[in-house]
Amino acid sequence: MPVNETLSQYSDWLYTTTVAIYVLALCFSLFEQAFGAKGRRAAERSAQRSLVGAGAPVIEDADVPATPEAPREVGRAERIGRMGASLLVLGALLQLTAIVLRGFAVHRAPWGNMYEYGMTVTFVTVVAWLVVIRKFPVRHLTGFLLLPVVILMFINGTLLYTVAAPVVPALQSYWLYIHVSAAIIGSGVFLVPGVASVLYLFRTANDKNPQRFPKFGPKLPPADVLDRIAYRATIIAFPVFTFGVLCGAVWAEAAWGRFWGWDPKETVAFIAWVVYAAYLHSRATAGWRGQRAAVINVLGFAVTIFNLFFINLVTAGLHSYAGVN
Amino acid sequence: MTTTEAPPTNPQRPYRPSVAKQLLAFVRNTWRGLTSMRTALVLLFLLALAALPGALLPQRRLNLGKVEDYISAHGWWGTLLDKLEFYDVYSSVWFSAIYILLMISLIGCLTPRSFDYIRQMRARPVLTPKNLARMPHHRLARTARKPEAIREDVRKQLSGWRRIEREEDDGGYSISAERGYLRETGNLLFHFGMLGLIIFFALGKLYSYEGQVIVQADGSQFCNSGIYNYDSFEAGLRVDGTSLDPFCVKVNDFTARYTPSGEADYYHSNIQYQSGEDLQTGTWRPYNLQVNDPLRTVGDRVYLLGNGYSPKFTITFPDGQTRTQNTQWRPTDQTTMLSEGATKFDQPGITDEAQRRTRQLAVTGVLAPTSFVHGGVLTSTAPQLKNPMVAVDVLRGDLGLDAGRGQSVFEVDSSRVADGRLKQVARQNLAVGQEIKLDDGTRVRFDGVGTWVNLQVSHDPTQVYVLAFAIVMFAGLGGSLLVKRRRVWVRVRPGDEGSPGTVIEVAGLARTDQAGYGEEFQRISERLVTGRKGS
Numbered sequence: 049m050p051v052n053e054t055l056s057q058y059s060d061w062l063y064t065t066t067v068a069i070y071v072l073a074l075c076f077s078l079f080e081q082a083f084g085a086k087g088r089r090a091a092e093r094s095a096q097r098s099l100v101g102a103g104a105p106v107i108e109d110a111d112v113p114a115t116p117e118a119p120r121e122v123g124r125a126e127r128i129g130r131m132g133a134s135l136l137v138l139g140a141l142l143q144l145t146a147i148v149l150r151g152f153a154v155h156r157a158p159w160g161n162m163y164e165y166g167m168t169v170t171f172v173t174v175v176a177w178l179v180v181i182r183k184f185p186v187r188h189l190t191g192f193l194l195l196p197v198v199i200l201m202f203i204n205g206t207l208l209y210t211v212a213a214p215v216v217p218a219l220q221s222y223w224l225y226i227h228v229s230a231a232i233i234g235s236g237v238f239l240v241p242g243v244a245s246v247l248y249l250f251r252t253a254n255d256k257n258p259q260r261f262p263k264f265g266p267k268l269p270p271a272d273v274l275d276r277i278a279y280r281a282t283i284i285a286f287p288v289f290t291f292g293v294l295c296g297a298v299w300a301e302a303a304w305g306r307f308w309g310w311d312p313k314e315t316v317a318f319i320a321w322v323v324y325a326a327y328l329h330s331r332a333t334a335g336w337r338g339q340r341a342a343v344i345n346v347l348g349f350a351v352t353i354f355n356l357f358f359i360n361l362v363t364a365g366l367h368s369y370a371g372v373n
Numbered sequence: 374m375t376t377t378e379a380p381p382t383n384p385q386r387p388y389r390p391s392v393a394k395q396l397l398a399f400v401r402n403t404w405r406g407l408t409s410m411r412t413a414l415v416l417l418f419l420l421a422l423a424a425l426p427g428a429l430l431p432q433r434r435l436n437l438g439k440v441e442d443y444i445s446a447h448g449w450w451g452t453l454l455d456k457l458e459f460y461d462v463y464s465s466v467w468f469s470a471i472y473i474l475l476m477i478s479l480i481g482c483l484t485p486r487s488f489d490y491i492r493q494m495r496a497r498p499v500l501t502p503k504n505l506a507r508m509p510h511h512r513l514a515r516t517a518r519k520p521e522a523i524r525e526d527v528r529k530q531l532s533g534w535r536r537i538e539r540e541e542d543d544g545g546y547s548i549s550a551e552r553g554y555l556r557e558t559g560n561l562l563f564h565f566g567m568l569g570l571i572i573f574f575a576l577g578k579l580y581s582y583e584g585q586v587i588v589q590a591d592g593s594q595f596c597n598s599g600i601y602n603y604d605s606f607e608a609g610l611r612v613d614g615t616s617l618d619p620f621c622v623k624v625n626d627f628t629a630r631y632t633p634s635g636e637a638d639y640y641h642s643n644i645q646y647q648s649g650e651d652l653q654t655g656t657w658r659p660y661n662l663q664v665n666d667p668l669r670t671v672g673d674r675v676y677l678l679g680n681g682y683s684p685k686f687t688i689t690f691p692d693g694q695t696r697t698q699n700t701q702w703r704p705t706d707q708t709t710m711l712s713e714g715a716t717k718f719d720q721p722g723i724t725d726e727a728q729r730r731t732r733q734l735a736v737t738g739v740l741a742p743t744s745f746v747h748g749g750v751l752t753s754t755a756p757q758l759k760n761p762m763v764a765v766d767v768l769r770g771d772l773g774l775d776a777g778r779g780q781s782v783f784e785v786d787s788s789r790v791a792d793g794r795l796k797q798v799a800r801q802n803l804a805v806g807q808e809i810k811l812d813d814g815t816r817v818r819f820d821g822v823g824t825w826v827n828l829q830v831s832h833d834p835t836q837v838y839v840l841a842f843a844i845v846m847f848a849g850l851g852g853s854l855l856v857k858r859r860r861v862w863v864r865v866r867p868g869d870e871g872s873p874g875t876v877i878e879v880a881g882l883a884r885t886d887q888a889g890y891g892e893e894f895q896r897i898s899e900r901l902v903t904g905r906k907g908s
């Protein structure tokens with residue numbers, strides 16, 4: 049079936065608009081991070097709550113309902129932060145529309161080449177982050193997540209852009225839906241713990257020595273909140289990513305004649321997998337929890353980004369028919 | 374779960390250990406070191422690091438030509454990398470070493486853990502500690518509810534937990550509960566699955582083979598009866614090529630469909646095959662071979678990997694004898710299928726060796742399936758076979774076919790052209806049916822174009838086991854990551870003289886990763902303390 053040029057044109061426009069909206073959300077969120085105090089305090093409160101019991105036992109009255117929290121006053125920075133979050137939701141909706149239109153334009157799953165892949169991965173990252181800020185009071189950190197997202201979307205829309213086209217016969221398989229979507233969800237979610245771990249490293253450096261990052265460090269949520277975000281997101285992404293790699297092997301057996309052949313993309317996916325496995329291990333190894341684990345997670349973040357956006361540019365393998373050459 | 378700790382060593386005694394004892398100690402310490410969690414971590418890193426050059430440098434297995442280009446472009450540095458096996462990373466000594474160490478380490482840590490596991494599965498939850506306030510999570514509350522009502526309620530609330538209740542001296546009681554045993558099950562499954570996967574993957578490398586062959590798509594046949602039938606063949610150490618699974622394939626046709634912009638959209642080839650008993654009875658079974666859909670028979674798989682054109686030339690020699698050949702030419706551009714190649718002929722009926730070597734002919738050049746000639750230059754504008762043309766050089770002389778050196782089927786030995794042993798005797802564009810007349814009366818006619826397919830035959834007897842272990846590993850991973858191992862203790866006692874009601878104390882400990890137990894404990898303890906569902 050021929051490509052629908054009109055739909056693909058609309059998709060491209062929406063993509064550009066999405067990037068613009070994310071940039072705006074990024075600015076709003078940085079404003080809240082710089083001038084707001086609320087989110088930070090909320091984060092500290094929740095951290096304290098989870099530490100209840102660490103001190104001397106306090107007897108409470110179970111049958112009396114806990115006193116409701118005092119009504120929260122809303123500052124200007126906080127209002128701007130909320131607007132940023134709303135923009136983020138709007139951007140995500142636009143990005144979703146761009147993806148869907150692209151799919152209709154080419155009559156297949158909208159992840160048949162690098163550009164489409166990058167578009168969907170960043171969408172997953174943003175959605176994962178929206179879930180995080182619903183569960184943890186870290187909305188003011190949105191800018192730090194959006195920074196890599198916007199950069200990657202920019203590279204994706206310029207360097208890796210591919211016009212809408214059908215895919216080669218080897219990609220015409222239902223495995224395109226299963227393998228690639230698992231890889232997309234896994235990789236997209238992996239970008240969240242990466243950012244959380246970077247911030248964790250700043251925060252713990254400041255905790256240990258308040259001279260380091262004296263302005264920036266104290267404005268970050270407590271280390272254990274960041275750690276929890278990183279760990280939770282990783283243990284969700286890791287099995288999904290594993291599933292994606294396994295399905296890729298099954299597909300490769302049918303399409304290329306071997307289930308594993310150390311093609312560059314396969315190799316880097318394997319490396320990323322091993323690094324995240326090492327992260328999970330480090331959390332169970334005495335002396336490796338905390339900062340070292342976070343460093344490993346950041347390493348995984350770097351490998352994931354390299355795998356997503358750059359491996360196809362530096363080497364040519366079987367996977368490189370994905371659009372750019 | 375837990376890393377084994379070395380037992381306390383005996384106080385030093387002033388005697389000299391025997392050599393055997395020293396050796397034993399060395400082996401034991403090496404073993405302990407190798408199987409500790411920290412070593413596994415380091416090995417994992419090394420493995421990731423060692424795999425990296427394979428993604429960044431060209432690899433022989435994937436692309437031989439690129440490796441040679443790379444070596445010649447990088448001088449001594451390129452040669453050094455070659456010596457260190459950087460172009461064969463995944464079969465290199467150092468990669469295998471890491472791989473094997475990891476395997477040993479894995480076996481070493483799985484063995485004690487399996488025993489631990491069996492012990493734990495039968496164990497009952499630990500007793501409630503005296504001082505619950507020392508636990509990482511703790512809560513103490515007073516309630517108007519009666520102790521026995523609370524006991525019923527706690528039992529109900531903790532129904533999925535493994536529990537043990539004890540009466541205590543001060544008239545109260547305590548309940549110790551634990552859950553998440555499935556985590557350890559999943560964890561062991563994951564690691565055993567991975568171990569099996571690694572072992573069978575390695576075995577597969579020994580017993581597998583992979584061969585490629587070009588077959589004309591005109592009813593030509595290929596039989597898997599020996600290595601010599603293949604154009605290229607790669608096999609594991611334990612395959613000597615004498616006992617391949619016998620089967621035959623007949624390629625009847627090949628169809629490619631293209632999009633208007635010239636990109637391939639769909640390939641398929643109607644083939645027939647016979648294997649097993651069919652070989653005796655001569656029965657052929659049909660199969661529609663497509664990309665993503667290999668033929669699977671007698672443990673081998675046959676893939677449709679590539680395709681191309683073969684021009685057909687007929688030579689009429691001065692004495693009236695004719696020879697016809699359609700040799701495959703290789704596409705140099707996938708979007709237009711412009712192809713190049715060399716079709717080689719020996720003049721029949723010449724017995725004198727020296728004279729024969731002056732009379733060999735080669736037709737070389739390019740083939741355009743959809744031809745377009747501009748200023749005498751032939752190009753192709755589309756991949757389909759619409760109006761094919763060839764632009765050929767006819768070379769005469771000594772092709773060197775019997776010089777003892779293997780030659781590419783796609784080209785002539787260019788050194789023979791350079792030193793004059795092969796001379797160009799004609800150059801012309803030909804449409805189908807046209808011919809060239811050479812100076813000695815020989816005529817070269819372009820008869821038409823056929824299609825060929827490139828088939829790959831793969832054999833890997835262990836891949837189903839690899840898949841099975843991969844599934845075990847994945848299932849185990851789910852349990853290992855999603856199930857949480859947690860302990861909860863509840864202690865209930867009547868209040869003191871001055872303060873009526875019941876005192877209820879709840880404490881919690883995460884046996885595995887701590888992250889996130891805080892909120893969960895908050896929820897559980899809220900329910901236990903207040904007796905209300907949810908919060």
Ligand code: HEM
Nearest residue numbers: 322325328332374408409410413478479482853854885886
């Ligand atoms: C070679 C020796 C190994 C040892 C001693 C070992 C030990 C362990 C232990 C004790 C755990 C439990 C951690 C916990 O419950 O939190 C664990 C979990 C895990 N291991 Fe291993 N392991 C080894 C090798 C490997 C390898 C080679 C991989 C993968 C490349 C791997 C992947 C995992 C994963 C993904 C988990 C789950 C992490 C979690 O439960 O949080 N292990 N391992």
